[in-house]
Each structure stands twice: as structure tokens, then as C-alpha cells.
Amino acid sequence: MVVTLFTEKExxxxxxxxxxxxxxxxxxxxxxxxxxxxxDLIATGARDRNVFKMLCIRSDFQSGSxxxxxxxxxxxxxxxxxxxxxxxxTRPEHSRSFQQFNFTPLVNHHxxxxxxxGNGLKKYLQRHQELVKPGNNGAxxxxxxxxxxxxxxxxxxxxxxxxxxxxxxxxxxxxIFPFEVRYRLxxxxxxxxxxxxxxxxxxxxxxxxxxxxxxxxxxxxxxxMQMEIDLVLFGKHIAPFFHINKRFxxxxxxxxxxxxxxxxxxxxxxxxxxxxxxxxxxxxxxQAISAFRVREALKKEAFETLTNLVPETTxxxxxxxxxxxxxxxxxxYQRRH
Amino acid sequence: MQIxxxxxxxxxxxxxxxxxxxxxxxxxIEIESTVKKQFEHLIRQQIETVLARHQIGxxxxxxxxxxALDYAIVARLETGIKRACD
Numbered sequence: 468m469v470v471t472l473f474t475e476k477e478x479x480x481x482x483x484x485x486x487x488x489x490x491x492x493x494x495x496x497x498x499x500x501x502x503x504x505x506x507d508l509i510a511t512g513a514r515d516r517n518v519f520k521m522l523c524i525r526s527d528f529q530s531g532s533x534x535x536x537x538x539x540x541x542x543x544x545x546x547x548x549x550x551x552x553x554x555x556x557t558r559p560e561h562s563r564s565f566q567q568f569n570f571t572p573l574v575n576h577h578x579x580x581x582x583x584x585g586n587g588l589k590k591y592l593q594r595h596q597e598l599v600k601p602g603n604n605g606a607x608x609x610x611x612x613x614x615x616x617x618x619x620x621x622x623x624x625x626x627x628x629x630x631x632x633x634x635x636x637x638x639x640x641x642x643i644f645p646f647e648v649r650y651r652l653x654x655x656x657x658x659x660x661x662x663x664x665x666x667x668x669x670x671x672x673x674x675x676x677x678x679x680x681x682x683x684x685x686x687x688x689x690x691x692m693q694m695e696i697d698l699v700l701f702g703k704h705i706a707p708f709f710h711i712n713k714r715f716x717x718x719x720x721x722x723x724x725x726x727x728x729x730x731x732x733x734x735x736x737x738x739x740x741x742x743x744x745x746x747x748x749x750x751x752x753x754q755a756i757s758a759f760r761v762r763e764a765l766k767k768e769a770f771e772t773l774t775n776l777v778p779e780t781t782x783x784x785x786x787x788x789x790x791x792x793x794x795x796x797x798x799x800y801q802r803r804h
Numbered sequence: 805m806q807i808x809x810x811x812x813x814x815x816x817x818x819x820x821x822x823x824x825x826x827x828x829x830x831x832x833i834e835i836e837s838t839v840k841k842q843f844e845h846l847i848r849q850q851i852e853t854v855l856a857r858h859q860i861g862x863x864x865x866x867x868x869x870x871x872a873l874d875y876a877i878v879a880r881l882e883t884g885i886k887r888a889c890d
Contacts, residue, residue: 535817535870542868546812546824551866568816569836569868584868586836 552587602630605713614652617756620749625715655780702739807863811887814880837869
């Protein structure tokens with residue numbers, strides 16, 4: 468019988484089982500399940516929002532019905548929490564067993580596979596069907612925390628090189644500026660550019676699913692692997708759907724994570740015949756404009772400085788009541804980007 | 805009957821299926837199956853028959869099937885319907 472593991476002692480049993488499979492036990496999950504045989508924990512699995520992880524079954528129980536029992540309860544708990552599609556990362560040799568449970572492979576990497584249950588990617592693409600335009604199209608993926616003149620410059624320069632430019636705004640809400648605000652400011656700040664289309668990335672680019680370590684600054688190996696998964700997902704599924712053959716990126720002087728990402732991008736996207744185009748960053752007072760600088764200036768309420776860093780649309784927002792509330796939040800805690 | 809709340813039924817064991825029901829304005833049936841290529845049309849037919857018998861004309865119904873036989877499909881869907889309706 469599948470039970471929820473609540474106590475510290477049960478968590479320790481799960482940790483031991485997970486580590487005996489050569490995996491890392493992570494503390495962040497919404498639910499941790501297990502199956503006991505007498506006093507021994509013989510299987511465990513966790514759900515972190517819409518990601519299943521740490522699924523481990525003791526080898527002498529692997530041939531039976533244990534995986535089915537675990538997946539049933541993980542799907543049940545996920546559905547009750549309102550999710551329709553679920554992701555799982557697994558080693559390539561286990562990809563087939565999950566396909567038996569209606570998981571579809573999204574990315575096959577030589578070290579790790581990403582599979583999905585519930586057709587989320589297909590539905591995501593179908594939802595954007597009417598935005599698809601023929602031609603030589605390009606893409607940028609941006610967080611815009613918040614939208615700056617640097618973003619504006621990047622988008623304008625990129626749009627001039629392609630028929631249609633798709634601006635994917637990162638959906639994941641781990642930034643000071645919530646997605647709704649970031650998305651709106653990108654929209655407003657590019658409204659005059661006729662060949663620019665704004666859309667959200669859902670779970671399919673730089674999200675907790677495709678790219679968890681981006682937000683954690685974890686060890687580099689894991690990081691480069693996750694970057695590759697993110698880029699393969701883009702190159703294999705998203706780019707062809709929107710006829711994208713160029714991906715634009717700003718030069719990155721400050722942040723190491725983002726710089727490694729752009730190097731990996733060149734290499735991975737080339738294998739899908741997508742060109743990575745690096746554009747020089749726009750500067751103000753000989754320093755590259757970055758959202759980080761904007762947030763620093765905002766903290767000090769340096770609106771003079773801000774006029775050189777952000778377009779009027781963003782400035783208006785920062786001056787609004789909503790913007791002032793975010794400033795208070797910003798003073799509360801320090802973050803990257 | 806009308807689907808009024810989210811409900812689920814079934815398991816992911818071999819020869820079984822999971823049914824997920826949600827209220828919606830129109831009717832949509834989504835089928836995932838390990839035997840989708842051969843049997844999707846028959847699974848759909850079976851589901852439509854059960855829905856018609858209960859006079860359900862709207863809702864989002866999602867099936868994840870692992871090769872269940874007809875009677876299992878009927879049983880799981882009926883259980884799901886009873887949980888989703890009053």
C-alpha cells in the first residue's frame with residue numbers, strides 16, 4: 468500500500484533508499500510517498516509541483532506492480548492539486564518503462580531523459596497555433612525582471628533581422644517582478660514593433676522543469692546537463708513549430724550562469740540548424756544596461772538614473788502604486804538578476 | 805447528470821486505466837493509451853456510450869489507459885462520474 472511519508476524517520480528511510488540508487492535526495496517536494504514491506508521501505512517517489520522525482524524501487528521489487536502503484540498515487544495527488552501534465556527525469560535505460568505508463572519522451576539526452584504525461588507540450592503548441600507565421604523567424608527567451616531599454620534594444624535589433632520575432636517571456640515566478648507584470652511590460656514596451664509576438668514559455672523553457680539549477684547556482688555538471696535539456700526541448704519541439712531558425716541572445720558580461728548558457732546554446736542549437744546570434748548589449752554611461760542595475764536604482768529611488776535604463780512604459784509602472792509595492796518587496800530581500 | 809467537480813478513478817496498473825474528469829463548458833475527451841494506435845476509436849466509442857447513458861454533455865474527460873478491457877473502462881468511468889456528479 469502506498470503511504471505518505473511524514474515523519475523525520477520516514478524521510479531518513481527514503482533518503483537512504485534514494486542514495487542507494489546513486490541519486491540525490493532533495494528536500495523540496497509537495498508530497499513524498501512510499502511503500503513498506505514490513506518495516507522496510509521498498510519504494511519511494513516524490514512530487515514537486517508537476518515534476519515526479521526520486522522514484523526508487525528496491526531491486527528485488529522492481530518486476531512487480533510497485534511502479535504502477537506509485538505512479539497511480541503520484542498522478543492522483545497531482546490531479547487533486549490541479550495539474551494536468553507531469554514530468555519525469557530518468558536515466559535513458561528507464562525511459563521505456565515509463566513509456567508503458569503513457570509518458571512520452573520529450574528529450575533524449577545521453578545521460579538523462581525528460582518524459583511527460585498528459586500531452587502538455589502538444590496542448591501548449593496548439594494554444595499558440597494562430598501565432599504561427601511562415602518565413603524565416605527568430606526567437607528570444609527573456610525574463611525581463613523588469614523590461615529595460617537593453618531588452619528593447621535586443622528585441623528591436625533582432626526583429627530587424629527576421630520576418631517574425633517570437634519573444635518568449637519566462638513563465639516561472641521566481642523573480643521580484645511577477646510574471647503578469649513582466650509580460651505586460653514587455654508587451655507595452657514593444658507594442659510599436661509590428662513583427663514582434665509576445666508569448667509565455669509555460670513549462671517549456673527555463674522553468675523549474677527544464678532548468679531548475681538556473682535558479683539555484685548548483686554544481687556545474689548538473690547545470691550544463693539541464694541547460695542542454697532546455698535547449699534540446701527548444702530546438703527539437705518549439706523552434707520547428709514556429710519556423711524559428713535564429714535565436715538571439717545579448718552578450719553577458721556579469722552573470723556566469725547566463726554566460727555558460729549562451730556558450731552551450733551555440734553548440735546545441737547548431738545541431739538543429741538554428742543559428743545563435745549574439746548581440747552587443749546596449750550601454751548607458753559606458754555600462755551595459757541590465758535589469759539588475761534597474762533594480763539597484765529602484766531601491767535607491769533614483770528615478771533620474773532609471774530614465775536612462777528603462778522605457779517610459781516601465782518607468783510609469785515603477786512610479787505606480789503597484790511598482791512602489793514591489794520596491795518595498797525588493798528592499799526586503801536580495802537576489803540575482 | 806452534470807460534472808460538477810474534479811474527480812478521478814482507476815489505477816495505472818497493467819490492464820487498468822485512470823479516468824480524470826473536470827467540469828467544462830463543452831465536451832472534450834482526451835485519450836492516452838499504450839494501445840492507442842490500435843484501439844483509440846474503440847475506447848472513445850465506449851466512453852461516448854457511457855457518457856450518453858448518463859446524459860453527460862459537457863466536461864473534460866481524460867483517460868490514461870494501459871490496455872484495459874471494455875468492462876474495466878465502463879467501471880472506471882462510471883465510478884469517476886459518480887464522484888464528479890451529485
